[in-house]
Amino acid sequence: MSQIKQLLRLHRQGCSIKAIARTLSISKNTVKSYLVKLQTASFNTEELLILEDPVLESRFHSGNPAYKDPRYIHLKGKLEYFSKELKRVGVTKKLLWEEYIASFPQGYAYSQFCFHLHQQLVARKPTSVLTHEPADKLFVDFAGKQISYTDRQTGEIIHCQLFVACLPFSDYAFAIAVPSQTVSDFLYALSRCLEAIGGVPKVLVPDNLKAAIIKADRYEPEVNRSLEDFANHYGMAVVPARAAKPRDKGLVENQVKLLYTRVYAKLRNRIFFDLATLNEAISEKVREHNQTRMQNKNYCREERYLAAEKPLLSALPPKPFELKYYAEAKVASNGHVSLLKHFYSVPYSLIGSRVKVIYTRTMVYIYAQGKQVGIHLRSYSGGYSSTKEHLSSQNQAWLNRSPEYYLERARYKSEELHRLFELVFQQDRYPEQLYRTCDGLLRLSRNTDPEKFSRVCRVAIENRICSYKSIQKILENNMAIHLEEESPEQSLPVHTNIRGKEYYTQSTINF
Secondary structure, three states: OOHHHHHHHHHHOOOOHHHHHHHHOOOHHHHHHHHHHHHHOOOOHHHHHHOOHHHHHHHHOOOOHHHHOHHHHHHHOOHHHHHHHOOOOOOOHHHHHHHHHHHOOOOOOHHHHHHHHHHHHHHHOOOOOOOOOOOOEEEEEEOOOOEEEEOOOOOOEEEEEEEEEEEOOOOEEEEEEEOOOOHHHHHHHHHHHHHHHOOEOOEEEOOOOOOOEEEOOOOOOEEOHHHHHHHHHHOOEEOOOOOOOHHHHHHHHHHHHHHHHHHHOOOOOOOOOOHHHHHHHHHHHHHHHHOOEOOOOOOEHHHHHHHHHHHHOEOOOOOOOOOOEEEEEEOOOOOEEEEOOEEEEOOHHHOOOEEEEEEOOOEEEEEEOOEEEEEEEOOOOOOEEOOHHHOOHHHHHHHOOOHHHHHHHHHHHOHHHHHHHHHHHOOOOOHHHHHHHHHHHHHHHHOOOHHHHHHHHHHHHHOOOOOHHHHHHHHHOOHHHHHHHOOOOOOOOOOOOOOOHHHHHOOOOOO
């Protein structure tokens, strides 16, 4: 019970000031001051005894007298002005105090001036206590200070960025060193983080770095396209912290401060010669940090994470994430699009139009009018990747050329042309030359009467003529008819003018 209530009860019972002071172990002057306030304020004792202790004390204690000081009343009117001036370039509290004391010499000293100004600034920015659900959010950030390793060959010190993440419910931490804060390194660190915690939370809360956010906005920030692809792949949402509001992810900010002591400081005297070894040491120190018992709690971060958070995380996708890149290209007259000095085919009907290209480290995807029109393996050779189905019938025929292809076409025309093509391919010549010879003969077969061309083929086969120009001349000069009409060799007629062998063996010729 409040001593004020006891004092009032003893006074109502008729006890003297001395008796009340002795009973409550307070001075007589204190008892007198309370009784004087009771009489001057005309308080009703019965009503006062009903009040709660804090309310009762406020009736007798009017508050801090400092806020009734004329100096405070004068300063209070200028606090709004001072808070605005502090936002201007080069303006400090010291400068404002000098101006204040010059205009009001009997004002506060510098320490009290800063105290009241600080109170004003704090009151304008009240904070709230954030509650976090298990497996709900993942806070991520980069540490402000770099960590480094030494190049074994040159002795050069290579500075790296430290990626830090934590699950706010359990405060379970993760850290990894990466070469930079680029998109690829940022997403690599994120994927390693999700693998380390063994699941996927519902929401990712990054800072407003360029690798995550293209344009910061309080209400609808523009998220980097690659980070969107990453979030869609893992099935989580991206809700970035407000710009210049580090308290939105205060727990990961606090993790960075802790890791300065528990990682940076403990590794300061060790020398690492590659990034992998450095990350092994960082992982070991972070594990010790997660297993350290927290202040005013009877558990560590890892225990709380394993017990209440890890079972609620979503499962990791079966395939790892591949960073996607986006480009637009125009389809060339040969039905291919150019991407980083290599060419990929699309359907020939899209020649001259523009298409969208999405490519990863291993694959290339091509889209036109919202449909996928091509898919290729990524190539770094600088040549052509063509799909036969994308080419026109003429181009497909050109790519399908082979001895078997021409022999089949010749068989479809006539048996004589098929035998002639067999004779053509028996030559020991460059295949391209033989294909052109066959193309020429096929053209002759289309422009010539079939019976006449079959006769020419028979003549060419009998005389082993394989040249396109020779066969063309036979056609132009109608030589096949004359050659076929020539009678076969006939024996000499029977006659008596016969010389025997004796005629040719005699040494002296007798006529």
